[in-house]
Amino acid sequence: MKLQDITFTVPWNLFLITIGSIIFSFGFKAIVIPQGMVTGGFSGAGVLIFYYTDLFTPGIWYMILNIPVFIIGWAFISRRFFLYSLYGAVLLTVIIDLIDYRIVLNDPVLTALAGGAVMGAGAGITFRSLGSAGGNDIISVILNQKFGVRIGTYNFLFNLVLFLFSFGYLSVDLVLYSIAMNFVTAQVVEYCIQLFNQRKLVFIISDHSKPISDEIMNRLQRGITYLKGQGAYSGKDKNILLLVINTFQIKRVEEIVFQVDPDAFFIVENTFNVLGKGFSKRKVY
Numbered sequence: 001m002k003l004q005d006i007t008f009t010v011p012w013n014l015f016l017i018t019i020g021s022i023i024f025s026f027g028f029k030a031i032v033i034p035q036g037m038v039t040g041g042f043s044g045a046g047v048l049i050f051y052y053t054d055l056f057t058p059g060i061w062y063m064i065l066n067i068p069v070f071i072i073g074w075a076f077i078s079r080r081f082f083l084y085s086l087y088g089a090v091l092l093t094v095i096i097d098l099i100d101y102r103i104v105l106n107d108p109v110l111t112a113l114a115g116g117a118v119m120g121a122g123a124g125i126t127f128r129s130l131g132s133a134g135g136n137d138i139i140s141v142i143l144n145q146k147f148g149v150r151i152g153t154y155n156f157l158f159n160l161v162l163f164l165f166s167f168g169y170l171s172v173d174l175v176l177y178s179i180a181m182n183f184v185t186a187q188v189v190e191y192c193i194q195l196f197n198q199r200k201l202v203f204i205i206s207d208h209s210k211p212i213s214d215e216i217m218n219r220l221q222r223g224i225t226y227l228k229g230q231g232a233y234s235g236k237d238k239n240i241l242l243l244v245i246n247t248f249q250i251k252r253v254e255e256i257v258f259q260v261d262p263d264a265f266f267i268v269e270n271t272f273n274v275l276g277k278g279f280s281k282r283k284v285y
Contacts, residue, residue, distance in 0.1 A: 020128075024118075166178065
């Protein structure tokens with residue numbers, strides 16, 4: 001079975017959701033809560049309600065807040081996504097309430113950095129699956145799928161509104177540290193989502209396009225597309241080579257190009273979402 005096919009299997013997605021939920025819960029319960037900070041998303045809303053009411057636990061409030069969101073998810077996204085997310089939400093609720101370990105950091109800046117990084121890594125791993133951990137993740141996925149809104153960007157904006165309500169209970173310093181932690185979390189989530197999708201888009205302009213393309217295809221087994229171009233100064237027609245490769249192949253392609261033509265133009269651009277044969281499959285929730 002190809003790696004692309006494994007990523008769509010049930011065991012693999014349950015594994016990602018489980019690992020992501022464990023990591024997120026650890027950062028949430030062991031690092032953030034002992035400092036009295038507020039996280040983002042529905043977990044942060046659950047903590048804030050818990051601080052105000054002192055009823056139930058943050059995990060139970062998280063599940064209560066999930067009920068209307070799951071109704072929305074059932075209506076707008078696939079049943080598969082709904083079931084994966086239901087598993088993630090229940091698992092996250094249970095793990096948050098089970099973890100009794102505390103990491104007390106004396107520096108709130110370190111707490112914001114460590115908590116944001118750990119929770120962002122957990123959330124990012126969960127987002128690599130075909131489900132979510134429920135809560136605000138469901139709304140993020142709907143906006144991302146329907147309107148192309150970046151998941152990390154939406155979460156950050158949502159949490160800014162959430163933190164406004166925190167001023168009534170928390171000190172200004174704690175709210176500001178919480179906002180900084182939320183920013184770190186959003187950046188780490190985006191990094192995790194893009195980590196294995198990053199590719200390099202390469203343009204090669206040369207008078208020896210045919211031998212260069214032959215060498216690349218023979219040695220790297222990568223497809224190449226010819227784009228028709230014309231030199232503005234010389235007026236000569238040229239075949240511009242276009243190919244997409246991973247980051248580990250950059251130097252090998254560069255060596256091939258300049259071995260064949262030392263005067264070639266070699267242009268590399270970052271690209272974060274390549275779908276098609278030999279790369280990623282389209283992710284349908």
